[in-house]
Amino acid sequence: MNILKQELKMGRKSLIVWCASLVGTLAIFMMMYPMISDQAATFEKVFESFPPEFRKALGLTTTNLGDVLGYYSFAFLYILLAGAVQAMNIGVSVLSAEVREKTGDFLFVKPVKRSKIITQKILAMLIELGIINVVICLANYIILSLVSKDAFDMKLYLLLTGSLLFIQLFFAAMGLAVSVFLRRIRTVLPISMGVVFLFYIIFLLNQTLEDPKLAWISPFGYFDLSYISEHVAYQSKFIAAWFVLNAIFVFFTYKLFTKKDLPSI
Template identity: 30%
Template sequence: MIFRREIVRNLKPLLIWSGIIGGLILLTLAVFPQMAKQQETVGAMIDSLPDAMKKAFGMDRLGMDSLIGYYGIRVYLMPTLVGSIYAAILAGNIVAKESAEKTIEFLLSKPVTRFQVIGQKLLAVIVNLIILNTIIVLAALAGFQFAETSDVSPGTFLLLTLATFFLHLTFASIAFLLSSALRRTRNITSTSLGIVLFSYFLNVISAMSEDLALIKHFSFFHYIDAADIITTNGIDSKYIIVMVSIVIICLATAFSYFKKRDITV
């Protein structure tokens, strides 16, 4: 009951966000054939950029002359950053809105346990993220068809897809914990978005300055860096362990807190 209700309630936002991200991916990939025909001009433009900027966006290791390089430089940011914002908003509101709308007491008066309530809400979040990432993959595959030749390795593209989903799930788990612990949805939304944007900011500035290179380890965006994944054809196992650990800790804490939470306050 709760799961179905959350799927229906969040269907419209899911379609809007999926449409925006999918549309941006398609439009950006549609430009690739023209970019490929003007490689000398594009290459000269990239060479004219500051080294710090090229390093920040992976242009020092990836080339715009290949489809996978173009995807890593220009397209990958859309599903990772914009998708993470959606994941944070979705998970940040899904529990707290019951308190904000004064429906939590009514919901718990039904023959369901608190574990079932929060469990079904979490399941709705995961299903929404799976749908979002499926649409992202379909949009990318459709966009690849604009290219006359494709050098995208299925294995590499799968790694980029898994990395994107892991990133979404990581931010969603943090926002889900905030949603279970806090009551004001406005505070949760702003905090969740702040975490996503701050993490991205750390990744950019750490790449632009050698003096700040150490702080890249505090950015989840560094963990799923497109240039690293494409050039090494893999995701660093220690980063996967960190993200999985954060997801488990945040979700376990969220369940524990919600179980003891005084809903009358």
């Protein structure tokens, strides 16, 4: 329990900054919605002049920018990207922090099993991700209610917003697995950004090439906002794949970290 409290205390400032940043970014996007909705036809014509591949990459093929949730799904893609970086950052750093901050010798000689340490740190990570998703869900709802003159589909809103939690949990679990494979991690952000943007590029390629194989590689494709907006549902096959991959990441984290030789400080 002390480990859990310490992890939450250490991540408090970062959590506040990320919450404010993500909510603020979406607020800036949504402030432009009234102007865009009034001139939706003009914007649609402009986007139609773009190459089809470019429109697919931005998710503008089925998006109705004149509808508040249509515009929200377009803007929320960038929140997903930033949120994925944050989650990967937490996942990579939560176990590797002891080595980077030279506290590993102190923690791992205590009469506490490594499996318990991992569990406490993962719980702290889940609590942080849960908090940020609750804050974003409530804040985004308020923002949409302020900028929209009409009521919107609450189910679709929850599905679109809930995709952030799934994306973040995926990258957080992957970050855990990455951290146990690497012996020393000096800086976390380059790894997090590199992995997230690699998967995002794969997602963009799939949007343009429409290759079924690529759709299975990137988690951004599992929760394609255009598909969710059109069908008001997630794809069950990708939900199943998401559960399997997350279980594999967590299994290997426990398996490898409990036997890993940690470098002495």
